[in-house]
Amino acid sequence: MLDTDRLELLRHAPVTPAAHIIDGARRDASDGGTLDVISPLDGTTLTTMPKGTVEDARAVCASARRAFDDGRWSGLAPAARKSVLLKWARLIEENALDLAVLGVRDNGTEIGMAYKAEPLSAAATIRYYAEAVDKIFGEIAPTAPGTLGLVHREPAGVVGAIVPWNFPLMIGAWKLGPALAAGCTVVLKPAETASLTLVRIAELALEAGLPAGVLNVVTGEGAVVGHEIAHSHDVDVLVFTGSGATGRRLLEASAASNLKRVHLELGGKSPNVVFADAPDLDEAVKVSANGIFRNSGQVCVAGSRLLVERSVHDTFVARLAEHVRSMKVGDPLDPATAAGAVNSLRQLQQNLDFVEEARGLGRQVVGGARVLEDTGGYYMEPTIVTGVDPADRLAREEVFGPVLAVSAFDGEAEAVELANGTDYGLSAGIWTADLGRAHRMIRRIRAGVVHVNTYGGSDLTVPLGGVKQSGNSHDKSLHAFDKYLDLKTAWIKL
Incomplete structure (x- = not known):
């Protein structure tokens, strides 16, 4: 306390x-x-x-x-x-x-x-x-x-x-x-x-x-x-x-x-993969939001790419957007704040540039305005960008800010292809009730840490490190x- x-x-x-x-x-x-x-x-x-x-x-x-x-x-x-x-x-x-x-x-x-x-x-x-x-x-x-x-x-x-x-x-x-x-x-x-x-x-x-x-x-x-x-x-x-x-x-x-x-x-550009059979979609929404938006996305293992099976994509994104709107953004010294300040003006501008580039490509942007401008500080709303193409810079490069790139997939093979489709390999998440699928995905996704039905949890007893350019x-x-x-x-x- x-x-x-x-x-x-x-x-x-x-x-x-x-x-x-x-x-x-x-x-x-x-x-x-x-x-x-x-x-x-x-x-x-x-x-x-x-x-x-x-x-x-x-x-x-x-x-x-x-x-x-x-x-x-x-x-x-x-x-x-x-x-x-x-x-x-x-x-x-x-x-x-x-x-x-x-x-x-x-x-x-x-x-x-x-x-x-x-x-x-x-x-x-x-x-x-x-x-x-x-x-x-x-x-x-x-x-x-x-x-x-x-x-x-x-x-x-x-x-x-x-x-x-x-x-x-x-x-x-x-x-x-x-x-x-x-x-x-x-x-x-x-x-x-x-x-x-x-x-x-x-x-x-x-x-x-x-x-x-x-x-x-x-x-x-x-x-x-x-x-x-x-x-x-x-x-x-x-x-x-x-x-x-x-x-x-x-x-x-x-x-x-x-x-x-x-x-x-x-660092990384870590995929968070949600299958239609995820055991609890509401839990996946809450944990996925924290996995990218806490500390304003300034986390090396942040789940910055959300890959959602097409049959639940619209439902999941709608619930996610609703949840994100309830997250308090602002004064980091207020214990009720869920997302504090961006570290520097330079970092804030980089974040906003990624969002504007995605908007220019016709991607749908939810949130992302600079907030608390009257404070003189550096704040940014959690931002969800949907319809992101694997070739987009937002899908390939680390933003290190509160910006989530969302893409839909059909089936396990495409999920693996998208998950491995960057130069990074630090972290990943998988949401599924199928134990066999979970083990297959753990083996096939190239990442140093793979979470199943959670995101971001570990302690000192296990190593943290990446593969590829992570x-x-x-x-x-x-x-x-x-x-x-x-x-x-x-x-x-x-």
Whole structure:
């Protein structure tokens, strides 16, 4: 239950300017430059943060390198790292509402989602990996008599983590939890439009006893500090969630520098497939709406393509439109809000451009007007576009906004063809009462996650990752450790 009195107090509280975290201390940009932090709630300047320089990026990478090489963290027993991380998780939980409100003011996510999906999720993730790390063992190989083969698991080194703006704490923790638990040190680069909460939890990590230099944060423009981190020879592993264009540049940076391993999660254009025999069409309507319109569609796994069997298409779309009209759009700090602000004016304009292009092609558009213009903020009604052709840009490219592309299909084979008809393969949904069909669709749809008679549900015990141009590795679950641990063989003659 949210403390609404404190929420209202925090709504208008002044925000301390952000700072880099380097060698355990707050630091300004080396040249004193700053960036304004613009709140999407009302378009005003919330605070400032350092406009990081190349020198700043080099400083954080060097700090992380020293901290790894001298063993102040990697040399600790796993149980000792676990103790620090558990204390960090507790501090995040104790500050959960403050962190959630700060994040909402920074990136626009509705508070009802942000409170659970950001600080509480981050704390749970860090705790999960803290509890797991002292339960991961090496191996003894079944060698011939007279020899002994040992397989050690060792921390991979310095991790450069570049995190997006839609869920900075949740996605940040997916990187930080396993990386730090494994004994790596981290250079963290938040998004320009959502840095504040990540800087704050880095400060809480120091309070929890994380040694200086183990977690460094540098804020600023990706083209400057992100570029330098990606090319740094001090960085051994690069993890990134964001756009495909940036992901490609990171791979190029790896090739041009030290061949650091690069793990990418690059979004999706995920199909949500509704068959006529769906067990509960009303439930499918409600869940499908949440699957695309919560957080104003700014979710990597959003079910942004709705594929509906033709015999129920008109009925389903009518019910969906009715349900969407009941969703409250507006003030993200109102607990009753179902869809908050779009992250930035640039993102809002991109969303509107997709809708206008679809309208120009003769597609039917329901909703989509900009709302709450008198606030100065960035808001957009949930938008349903029907009659979308598979060749339309709206059917192929990620909008990352509250825009749902709807197409009809006839039969299972066409559903599979449409579902697989993009370059992405992150997530998918299937609604059917036929168990055999569900299993066939799971096998035939190319996606890293397939939901059946639900959408968007999972927890830390299962991996999240994509295929095709949605990425090349996984966050969450014990499999995430694979990115942050190296295998070393010891071959011993007895």
